[in-house]
Amino acid sequence: MRISAKADYAVRAALQLAAAEPGGTVKAECVAEAQEIPHKFLEGILNDMRRGGLVASQRGVNGGYRLAKPTEDISIADIIRVVDGPLVSVRGVRPPELSYSGPAESLLPLWIALRVNVRQILEGVSLADLVSGRLPGEVSLLTDSPSAWANP
Amino acid sequence: MRISAKADYAVRAALQLAAAEPGGTVKAECVAEAQEIPHKFLEGILNDMRRGGLVASQRGVNGGYRLAKPTEDISIADIIRVVDGPLVSVRGVRPPELSYSGPAESLLPLWIALRVNVRQILEGVSLADLVSGRLPGEVSLLTDSPSAWANP
């Protein structure tokens, strides 16, 4: 269960746009510098996000990127799906397409439950939540225990 | 967020062992056949699980594999960690080792929350739960809604 560099970069770039003045545009180069992301690599990611309808772009001298929707209307799940495809997969296929037999039969509901859980977090948190630093209650509850921060 | 073939196979193999007569051993070949897993590939996985202390093996004529612990004491998280390493990582590193700056600062708590959530599911379900077909209440609750089974 790994979050790819692409997804991580995409979210950080989106946050950088979200934090900028509303209405204004930000150059890819600036985002790259602010978040220490390789510039050309980031360009590709921003392009994916544009095709996915998350950001809008402007070419030319005072060009750059801006979010295509209000920050509250873009969830982290939206971003990850746009750059990396389905949130959760097993052997590359999405849980509902799986089929198990014998003692493994109830493995399917387990993967489904896992996916629901991941969705709840990633769909439930918006760019607005992150830039404000206030995660939704049920999410920030999860980070309370010290064990949440410990490696096993 | 993908579950690898290795992890999927490992859990299914463990379930097959869990479903066998307690005390008896099962040959890799039988597990492979029952779950349609490539035999030699499975051998490697069972070996990982042996080194990880999850299964025990016996060579020779009536040899095979059996679980090294009671089925209630082996969680799905245990299995995945043994074959694939850390449950959740971002760009290959575990969340607590990350550091973000500027508007991305509260991204870290988000990944932490995500990891806690994944842990709750995968550490909270044992082989015993799966072979009995009864998932813990809080897990099976998640699979109730029809939307849980729908692709986005």
Place this chain on the structure above:
DNA sequence: TAGTTTTCCTACCTGATTGGTAGGGATAAT
């Protein structure tokens, strides 16, 4: 002791994915 059956170990392989880089074309403003 010889033979059989199983696990165990090492090495290898192919294709896809990840995380980039390079160079230049299209477009918008000055």
Place this chain on the structure above:
DNA sequence: ATTATCCCTACCAATCAGGTAGGAAAACTA
């Protein structure tokens, strides 16, 4: 016309995923 920016295509090296092959080591059986 120039400049600044996005946009597009192609390429690349390293790693990983998923799997195969062959045989050595151990345990039992006759």
